[in-house]
Amino acid sequence: MSKTAQTVWNNCLEFIKDNIQPQAYKTWFEPIIAVKLTDNALSIQVPSKFFYEWLEEHYVKILKVSLTKELGEKAKLVYIIKMENTYGNKQPFTEKIPSSNRSAVKSQEVDIPLKNKNPELRNPFVIPGIRNVKIESQLNPNYSFENFLEGDSNRLARSAGLAVAAKPGGTSFNPLLIFGGVGLGKTHLVHAIGVDIKDKYPEKTVLYISAEKFTQQYIDSVKKNNRNDFIHFYQIIDVLIIDDVQFLSGKTGTQDVFFHIFNHLHQNGKQVILTSDKAPVDMQDIEQRLLSRFKWGLSAELQTPDFETRVSIVKNKLYRDGVDMPDDIIDYVAKNIKSNVRELEGAIISLIAQSSFNKKEVTLDLARIVVEKFVKNTKREVSIDYIQKVVSDYFQMDVSTLQSKTRKRHIVQARQLAMFFAKKFTKASLASIGSQIGKRDHATVLHACKTVDNLTSTDKQFKKYVDDITKKLSV
Known part of the structure; x- marks a missing residue:
């Protein structure tokens, strides 16, 4: 079977996914689009020059290993960056990673023209003397x-x-x-x-x-x-x-x-x-x-910071305020307040205030009381994984079936409901929802949400599905 750009890139992604942090994979590899495969050169499209430079600086080794596994020692990677200038013209830019064994590849300085600037252009709207106004x-x-x-x-x-x-x-x-x-x-x-x-x-x-x-x-x-x-x-x-x-x-x-x-x-x-x-x-x-x-x-x-970042945020806040706090209390706060940096810092301020005003030592019990108040006052955030599990259980199917490519009507409807509830109950982008529910794109998620809205207003049985699952997710 002849290889295509997509199959080669999918295989590379499988290897990369197993060797880097999930968040890094989501940030740096999910946005990449495989464009074409010519002999032993794979062309991929990246969103910006900065993106390309970051990949070269941080992930060139793993890219080279994964591509060599697929295309052999002479494998090449071509980056395509499509920019739009002020007048909507495309400015393509390509750069190749050669097949040498160097550990890093220096990027060439490439000037991507983003705008047509005319040095003689004068702004006809500037009010005389306004530059002097502070x-x-x-x-x-x-x-x-x-x-x-x-x-x-x-x-x-x-x-x-x-x-x-x-x-x-x-x-x-x-x-x-x-x-x-x-x-x-x-x-x-x-x-x-x-x-x-x-x-x-x-x-x-x-x-x-x-x-x-x-x-x-x-x-x-x-x-x-x-x-x-x-x-x-x-x-x-x-x-x-x-x-x-x-x-x-x-x-x-x-x-x-x-x-x-x-x-x-x-x-x-x-x-x-x-x-x-x-x-x-x-x-x-x-x-x-x-x-x-x-x-x-x-x-x-x-995105929501991971546990290590939350611990760093708390420690930094305490350092700036000149306060010492035991590590077990810092860990407890960071483990229990996950979705919001502002609330995380608020909990620490509240903990310090409680200790100071009541002349009490900062203990784990005090931390539990403060954190409980913050968590209680915060609407529980439902994850996309949890939504998929609830919907799958409701329709008595596996999550893998829900995410599959099958076009059977009852499975498609379950998948559309999962996408609908992910948009309703999470702050994730449409692209992120699609990626997590069967690797679909944002347009599929948008279509799913519209379909669920339409069926809810025209189909009594489908409306019951929506009501039942809403209750399960709102508990």
Whole structure:
């Protein structure tokens, strides 16, 4: 049987998956697409130049071993990076890993043109003298890279943030979109980027603003008939940071004005940084032309930190506050508060406060009382694995059957229900849900959710399935 790019790459992935951490595999290998196989050269598509450089720096050995197993000693790997410039033209870039036995491969410096800049271009909207007006950045200096601890859950986002801070507007990450659930550090990270830029480039105008406040300012400008002044102001910003951009959903006027501001900043080499609680592909009621802009740069997900990272966060918090705490108590807190960094730090603050106010020693019993309050007040987060088990048990089938390629109607419906409940009960992206439920893509998950909604309103038996499983998951 002749080999295809997909089968070769799937075999490589099986080997890689067995030899690296699950989180690293998810971050660095799941987004890769196998493109073509020519003789002994496999071409793979990666999302950005940064992604390619990271693979070369950290995973070149394992890539070479896995590919040599599949294609022999003369195996070659070709990276394809597809970027879009301001006018929508594709800028392909390829780089080969040669079949030598070097432990690492140096990457060539390749300039990927991202924008057509004209040095004679003048901004017709700049109000004379406005450059002399001091614009407060609205940044919180307490949020820094030093106290944003790196782990598998945030490595891509943090590394991209450092790259942007070093060269704002001059990297492939424009815009840089940081997305993830509540309390995972999105706001902290974008403040840290802004603070670092201000330190390195004091002359640059940096502005942090929430999407909610941006919307309110726009509404006020329309009321006062000075919409143009609003636009002019934002067009002179060098680094624009907008928090919770999903808040623009359904607000067509604000989206339209942001679209024009974004285009102007991007074309003039200014940096745009955004945060959202979901990936661009999952955003509802945001215009396609705006979503396509979000995809020009890098979308980096902040995920739930693993146990080791949570322990590091707690220890760092205690060190900054000058407090000592026994390791068994730190471990207990980190094991029991999993989904939210903000709550993790809140529990530590509460523990210190309880101890201080009541003049009690910090003990494991005190930790249990504090943690119990936090966990009780937090809605239990259901995992995708748990959802698949509940749905499979309900329909009396194995999880492997649920995830299989079969098109039998009752199995397809069970799979669609698992996807529907994963979207309802977890913060995972559609792509992540699809990947975990039978290695499907985000479009399949979206279709599954629509199908479940339609069947629930037209089929009484199917509605009973939904109600029964909802009860089981809500216990």
